[in-house]
Amino acid sequence: MKRTICFLLFCVWGLSAGAQMQWNAQWQSYIAEYKDIAIEEMMKHRIPASITLAQGLLESGAGMSELVRKGNNHFGIKCHDWTGARTYRNDDEEGECFRVYRSARESFEDHSRFLLRERYKRLYALATTDYRGWARGLKECGYATDPQYATKLIRLIELYQLYRYDSATGYDHFMARHSGNYPAGTANARLHPIFRYNENYYLRARQGDTFQSIAQEVELSARALARANERDLHEMLAEGDIVYLKKKRRRAERAFKDRPHVVKAGESLYDIAQRYGIRLKSLYQMNGLGEDDQARVGDRLRVY
Structure with a gap:
């Protein structure tokens, strides 16, 4: 897909292609808000979370672009083969058509579907931890016309350490191992089902579970797990107790x-x-x- 990097992005960076990128609080906030969705999409489709986040940052100016404000379009995806709502703006040509989504999540999901096209098929031979290969491959496959596109993605990933989200550790590893339905008797059959709620992940304790046993399964610190649930590390868990995998929010949905x-x-x-x-x-x-x-x-x- 052909597109150019809009003037807004250069205003946000205030940089030329060869200049040193600087850390930006607005961009860090964008990462904090959307990293969980990027991880979920990685678990479902094997697209590195770092790549999804870096593309979202770059294409949307960290969520400040007109396409995001008017249509929740975080990746600048145009209307090709699209029957949903749409908006128009100048890009490679005047008055080009762009997709409009009901939510940011819908935009991230459509981005994953977009990359499942045949033209990007060879990228899936790469490991999800090979963000450099993915960045260069996207440019080679024609995702963007900007000659510095791959370089910019890589610099963003390394500046904000987005590669952390590509590693199968912590609750993202847990999500990966729970992404399918496992028949009884297989190695994964006894893993706790995981659920998503209020921008968090949780499971329900079984009889005999402790924070230590759950922490070992999900590869998190038992102390951090107990602290996230506001309980003592050595407290007994009752069957059915909700156990959150990270710190809870201050408000409900x-x-x-x-x-x-x-x-x-x-x-x-x-x-x-x-x-x-x-x-x-x-x-x-x-x-x-x-x-x-x-x-x-x-x-x-x-x-x-």
């Missing part, structure tokens, strides 16, 4: 903005915090509660 939680019999404040994937301290603060306060049946608690 936006859908609960005007939907308070009504406390039911047997629920603790901690149970409620785990249910919505939020920090217990945040639940206290949102509702003006003290550390000694208890949940009472019928109470309406803010979770967003």
Whole structure:
């Protein structure tokens, strides 16, 4: 696909192709916001997360481009073979048609589908950790017309250390091993199913599980796992307990903005915090509660 790097990107960088890139807080925020989606797409389609993030940064000016503002289009993908919503702007030619998405996630998913085309097929012979090979291959396969495209991708990946997300370690490794349905009796059959919720990942404890045993399976620190769930490292886990794999957010998903939680019999404040994937301290603060306060049946608690 032919495209040029728009003037906006050079304004964001303030750099020529050969100049030294500088770290930028806006670009780092973009990475923090979209790295989980990039990892998920890597698990499903074997496209390095570093490449997806670097392309998103480059094509969208870290989410500040007009195409993102008007159509959630993070990769500058045009309307070829597209029947959905569209927007128009000048690019290689005047008034070119670009795809419009309902969300950033939809844009990232369509980017993966776009790279599954025959013209990019040879890239999948490369390891997901070979970001240099992928960057050069994308340029050679005609993804962009900018002669410095591969160099810019590689520099971004190395400046922001995006290659960290390509390694099969931590919760991304766990996601990879849980990406299929395994028949009983296979080596993977006893792995905990993993779920995504409120920009986090979680599993449910089984009988006999401990933070140490789960940490060994998902290749994370047991201490960090306990801390992410606001519990003591040596606490016993009950069957069905929710165990988050990374630190929880301060608020529930936006859908609960005007939907308070009504406390039911047997629920603790901690149970409620785990249910919505939020920090217990945040639940206290949102509702003006003290550390000694208890949940009472019928109470309406803010979770967003």
